Amino acid sequence: MPSFSLKNVLKSFVEELAYTELDPKAVEEVSSTYVLKLVEEGVALEVAESIFRDLSERISGKKVGRLENKKEIILKEFRRLLEDLFSQAGKIDIWQRTAEAIRQKGYFTIVFLGPNGHGKTTTVAKLANLYKEKGYRVTIAAADTFRAGAIEQAQYWASKIGADFVSLGYDADPAAVAYEAVKRGEKGLSQVVLIDTAGRMHTKKNLMDEMRKIVRVSQPDLKIFVGDALVGNDAVEQAKTFYNEVGFDGSILTKFDADTKGGAALSIVYITRKPIIFVGVGQGIRDLKEFDPEWYLEMLLD
Ligand SMILES: Nc1nc2c(ncn2[C@@H]2O[C@H](COP(=O)(O)OP(=O)(O)OP(=O)(O)O)[C@@H](O)[C@H]2O)c(=O)[nH]1
Ligand SMILES: [Mg+2]
Structure with a gap:
């Protein structure tokens, strides 16, 4: 670090x-x-x-x-x-929230949101792997049906991890993919449903409309913004757009391993007033760490 x-x-x-x-x-x-x-x-x-x-x-x-x-x-x-x-x-105890939702209705759903290239798909894979390691049955939903290669990328990770995978192909309605995945939770086939989404559409309005529809249809327990620590000011602007247009409960800051400056975490929390749940610290499947604000403040002030 x-x-x-x-x-x-x-x-x-x-x-x-x-x-x-x-x-x-x-x-x-x-x-x-x-x-x-x-x-x-x-x-x-x-x-x-x-x-x-x-x-x-x-x-x-x-x-x-x-x-x-x-x-x-x-x-x-x-x-x-x-x-x-x-x-x-605040703080989000994702493991406790997961256990609670599974106890109540049998499954836990997360929708991942964020600009293209910031690390959504990789983060979905990392989190899927953590859930697998904890013994949960996990489904990855390929609800980015827009970007070329997006489905194969998600599928690659799903098979590597041994996660269940839901796709309806390219140009399918992403909300339909999300719905299919959630149905696997409802049927008791899956306990954790992770929905990967697109970071770019023809227009920003398209993208935001689509995200809202995915959220409406899948009724996630958690919406997580995935933002790139290296993008600085721009990531904050993007976070604001996603926050105002779709809303989210917390964020995951990726590429923290390459962040030598340190201001991104501060900015994103300041703007959204929502906790950072994890940070991405590399491109590997295990490179996801829970974010510890105390540690971060020590790094800035001690
Ligand atoms: N160093 C580093 N690289 C990362 C991290 N997270 C993601 N990446 C890399 O960032 C690039 C983009 O990641 P993706 O997961 O494809 O990003 P995305 O948000 O799904 O992008 P779109 O599908 O285009 O919207 C990939 O090369 C990842 O390996 C991280 O924590 N650290
Ligand atoms: Mg992606």
Whole structure:
């Protein structure tokens, strides 16, 4: 796991701030020179601005004597701000939710949403594998019927893992594929139904309409946004679109293994106020880790 370069930027920000008077004007002046530095580290612009605003409110007017104390106080408030953010976003215990749904109705359904190339299909495979290892009967639904090769890619993983696979071929109605897969849950053939979806259609409106239809038809227990940690600002914009148009309960951040900056996790939680459930840490089937906010904050602030 790389260390994040965002950490160095935050460190020098706190140091610089510690040399100024903690009044709103001075705080704003220092902050404004750091906004773009944060953006360079993968923090979305509006998130950087908003975090500095929040911090300013927390520290402005604080009376502190010595420089060292000041630095400590700023750091403490900064940490609190980020801790509050992650705790407000909550936590999803996916294993407990799965067990509960299976107890109640026999199966658990997840729809995966996200822009093309961000890692949905790979993530479906990784999670399917984890469920298999826990002893569940798993179905993968190939509800990306649009992109060439998408069905074969999902099928490859399903057979490798030994998961059940549902496809109706290309150009089939993706919602019909999702429905077929859910029926396998209803019939008791499957306990965990993972629905892979397309990341691109002819237009964005098509895509969002389609996602809404898949959700309406499959009534998933969980909707998970899959976002690429390397895409930065753009991923945040995409997350917003999916969130406003379709809605989701939490996200999975992929390509975390290649993220040397570190700002993406912060941005996505700040924008969606929903927890990150897992991070993808490689292209292999086992490269999925539960996301630990405490660990992440340590990586940024300690
Ligand atoms: N390094 C790394 N690569 C990843 C990770 N997750 C996915 N990838 C790679 O990212 C590329 C795209 O992944 P896909 O799973 O096909 O993405 P998708 O969202 O399904 O894309 P579309 O089907 O086009 O919408 C593949 O080459 C994956 O191997 C990750 O956590 N780390
Ligand atoms: Mg895919």
